[in-house]
Amino acid sequence: MLNGYAGKLLFVDLSSGKIEERELEKEVARDFVGAYGIGAKILYDAQPAGVDPLGPDNVLGFTTGPLVATGIIYGVRYQVVGKSPLTGTWGDASSGGDFARQLKRAGYDAVFVRGISEKPVYLWIRTGPDGNPAVEIRDAGHLWGLTTWETEDRLREELSEPGLAASIIGPAGEKLSLIACPIVDKGNAAGRSGLGAVMGSKRLKAVVARGTGQVPVADRERVRELVREGNEAAKASPWAESLSKYGTSGGTARSILSGDCPVKNWGGVGEEDLPQAERISDDSVIKYLVDYVTCPGCPAHCNGIVKVEDGPYAIDWAQKPEYETLGAFGAMLLNDNMESIITLNAICDQYGMDTISAGATIAWAIESYENGLLTKEDTDGLELTWGNHDAIVALMDKMAKREGFGDLLADGSQRAAARVGRGTEAFAVHVHGQEPPMHDPKLAMVREPRRGPRLSLGLAYQTDAAPARHTGPQSTNLESKTSSAAGLCGMGGSAFRGEKMAEVLTAVTGNTYTLEELERVGHRIACMRQAFNLREGLTPEDFRMPGRVIGNPPLQSGPLAGVSLDMDTAVIEYLTSRRWDPETGKPSRELLEELGGLDEVIADLYGR
Amino acid sequence: MAIVIKVRLNAILQDYSCPRGQSAFQVTLPDNSDIEDAIRKLALPRDKVGLAAVNLRHAAFSQRLQEGDEVLLFPRLPFGG
Numbered sequence: 001m002l003n004g005y006a007g008k009l010l011f012v013d014l015s016s017g018k019i020e021e022r023e024l025e026k027e028v029a030r031d032f033v034g035a036y037g038i039g040a041k042i043l044y045d046a047q048p049a050g051v052d053p054l055g056p057d058n059v060l061g062f063t064t065g066p067l068v069a070t071g072i073i074y075g076v077r078y079q080v081v082g083k084s085p086l087t088g089t090w091g092d093a094s095s096g097g098d099f100a101r102q103l104k105r106a107g108y109d110a111v112f113v114r115g116i117s118e119k120p121v122y123l124w125i126r127t128g129p130d131g132n133p134a135v136e137i138r139d140a141g142h143l144w145g146l147t148t149w150e151t152e153d154r155l156r157e158e159l160s161e162p163g164l165a166a167s168i169i170g171p172a173g174e175k176l177s178l179i180a181c182p183i184v185d186k187g188n189a190a191g192r193s194g195l196g197a198v199m200g201s202k203r204l205k206a207v208v209a210r211g212t213g214q215v216p217v218a219d220r221e222r223v224r225e226l227v228r229e230g231n232e233a234a235k236a237s238p239w240a241e242s243l244s245k246y247g248t249s250g251g252t253a254r255s256i257l258s259g260d261c262p263v264k265n266w267g268g269v270g271e272e273d274l275p276q277a278e279r280i281s282d283d284s285v286i287k288y289l290v291d292y293v294t295c296p297g298c299p300a301h302c303n304g305i306v307k308v309e310d311g312p313y314a315i316d317w318a319q320k321p322e323y324e325t326l327g328a329f330g331a332m333l334l335n336d337n338m339e340s341i342i343t344l345n346a347i348c349d350q351y352g353m354d355t356i357s358a359g360a361t362i363a364w365a366i367e368s369y370e371n372g373l374l375t376k377e378d379t380d381g382l383e384l385t386w387g388n389h390d391a392i393v394a395l396m397d398k399m400a401k402r403e404g405f406g407d408l409l410a411d412g413s414q415r416a417a418a419r420v421g422r423g424t425e426a427f428a429v430h431v432h433g434q435e436p437p438m439h440d441p442k443l444a445m446v447r448e449p450r451r452g453p454r455l456s457l458g459l460a461y462q463t464d465a466a467p468a469r470h471t472g473p474q475s476t477n478l479e480s481k482t483s484s485a486a487g488l489c490g491m492g493g494s495a496f497r498g499e500k501m502a503e504v505l506t507a508v509t510g511n512t513y514t515l516e517e518l519e520r521v522g523h524r525i526a527c528m529r530q531a532f533n534l535r536e537g538l539t540p541e542d543f544r545m546p547g548r549v550i551g552n553p554p555l556q557s558g559p560l561a562g563v564s565l566d567m568d569t570a571v572i573e574y575l576t577s578r579r580w581d582p583e584t585g586k587p588s589r590e591l592l593e594e595l596g597g598l599d600e601v602i603a604d605l606y607g608r
Numbered sequence: 609m610a611i612v613i614k615v616r617l618n619a620i621l622q623d624y625s626c627p628r629g630q631s632a633f634q635v636t637l638p639d640n641s642d643i644e645d646a647i648r649k650l651a652l653p654r655d656k657v658g659l660a661a662v663n664l665r666h667a668a669f670s671q672r673l674q675e676g677d678e679v680l681l682f683p684r685l686p687f688g689g
Contacts, residue, residue: 238620238656238684239686241620242619242685245620245623246620250619250685251619251687253618254618254659254682254685257661257664257680257682258659258666260687271664271666278618282619439687
């Protein structure tokens, strides 16, 4: 028995139909903790370099962490891992919802899927009548073509399990859109890295789980105490208050006016181009709220259900748009029509698409159109001007269905620009194919200049193994990598941070974790993901950030006027601090030996 | 001499105003007052205020206010400047 874990990993080969269960080794659990940590370890061992991300050899993992289903508040996340078809690098994405808990209680810490099914299927994983996990590969022919919402309703009905949770792709993933993603509970998107297309390539419509088992913990009484303390800490935090009332939408106007949120495809200035930012923020969002939604056991209930009563964007039920979505479909497009953003978000949730990449790709199209590089002949007659929400919604609908001009945009801005040419490449803001999230790294230079370029670089997500994956300082913070691997929601930082997080992991697993050990685990995970990319032939040069994001040329006005990041210095400083070679990105042998648990990486990089 | 300005509270800051929930205020301040003075006048908990704008332009808290200015105050959050 492994405290904090179900103790088993599931391996499914969709080509052969073989289902295999393996014990989770206690050393792997201790060294890599969970989620993308264990995912990186398994994928590094399970697949060679150079596999086609949409081919049978790409292993796709659905992973949980040790805090999930143990009663620890905010311990709700699952992570999808695999080689990204969008970037060709390590890929991961995570979301909340009930899927992680159901999967783990059904008996598995993670599920890894390889191969390609001949026909559409879904995986049905549950606690069987004998109390052991039961796994079936089931036909999904009748679900293929349905939206994620329709699919979830059908699954609940046909499996007679109202309590199930499922990670589902919509038509976008089926049609291999490279910005497709799986959706849980009709609105929690594991948005980044295009891993919905990997599901589509495997003809895997969904992974469905329902579990009733219990996850053992090492010190139940201490867990209870820590939950009490975490709740108190969260209550005292203004962030938690804001989260409970607004979700992340509560910071949108603030971010647009401060320069944090990119505006007008990273070329604008919030206070000049979108001074009416409050129309797509906080109270303007929750005025449509009809109900709050919470992940299991989370005190924050940051999600919500919204309704638009009438008008062109009337909709009875949709998930509340959050900060990144408001940035991508609002600020990036100069769109202040809140009801259109609710519709855009609902399209992405139903068809299974990443709102960040979708919004940023539409921003590329608008800027290309405004500059005369695209015309109505290209756009199926759409008047793609800044803020034209009718045209934006029509285009999003085409992208989701891969129809007409929308088909061109369904693989993100880099591919779209490469297909169109004509100089539109200048307006595709991406890192190795993926569009950056909605936080401007230049702001850190203004706010904390003494911490220098390293902080900005961390915020600039250049150093993460999944390009343009992260929006916050977690990309430089090794300890928080361990929290993510444990299944802790990023919004739970107000409850458990640093030493407190180490205490939580110790109480749950029975292994002794200190803050230093959390950093070591985070460093180990970072090295494993970095090794995955090195094996793919990638170097730090491949992760170079677009000029607009780093202020080259700098903005002429607003809070970030004149700010440029010296990325060459920043990259060298950052990689050196990680003890990775500044030119190749290769972790030093001494580091790998000190961290331990990385023998195969040492063998690949340095020989035995 | 005194100036009259408007102050609006964004998002969760409204929950700290008096009366609670009120989002817009007309405030009379002495000449040469800055944004910090406006925050004090409204008795807002200073540690809850993270960012300010004057007439929808991002502003330092030390910015001097003019007659008729509209000050927009934002809550302190872990992101967003």
